[in-house]
Amino acid sequence: MFKEYEISLWVFFYILIIVFTVEFFTYVRKNELFKNIKGLETRSNYDFNSNESKEVLLDNYSTLKDVQIELLPGKFLINNNEGVFIKIKDRIIIPEINLLYNISENFTLEIINVNRQKINYSYKKI
Numbered sequence: 001m002f003k004e005y006e007i008s009l010w011v012f013f014y015i016l017i018i019v020f021t022v023e024f025f026t027y028v029r030k031n032e033l034f035k036n037i038k039g040l041e042t043r044s045n046y047d048f049n050s051n052e053s054k055e056v057l058l059d060n061y062s063t064l065k066d067v068q069i070e071l072l073p074g075k076f077l078i079n080n081n082e083g084v085f086i087k088i089k090d091r092i093i094i095p096e097i098n099l100l101y102n103i104s105e106n107f108t109l110e111i112i113n114v115n116r117q118k119i120n121y122s123y124k125k126i
Contacts, residue, residue, distance in 0.1 A: 058122035083112040
């Protein structure tokens with residue numbers, strides 16, 4: 001009887017360690033995508049700046065249907081992020097609302113309009 005209790009305790013302990021390890025690496029991986037390191041040559045190919053003025057002259061666009069748009073490097077701002085994704089090579093980003101993105105390589109904007117409401121976004125090629 002003591003052996004069964006001891007075995008179940010070890011199984012629980014190992015499952016707990018696995019859960020904590022997975023959660024830790026998920027947290028690290030998630031936050032690594034959005035590091036904005038200024039002054040380094042090896043920084044990522046895109047960054048965002050919430051302090052930069054939103055009054056940058058961006059062109060406004062809107063759509064009512066599902067669309068996939070190939071865009072050149074530029075500044076990007078979204079007002080509603082339901083069903084909006086930014087694809088950069090093999091990375092997929094769900095953009096935050098009213099956050100100005102400065103993307104320095106070609107990217108794909110994919111909009112899946114589930115609610116059939118107008119989705120507005122702003123973009124300016126740099």
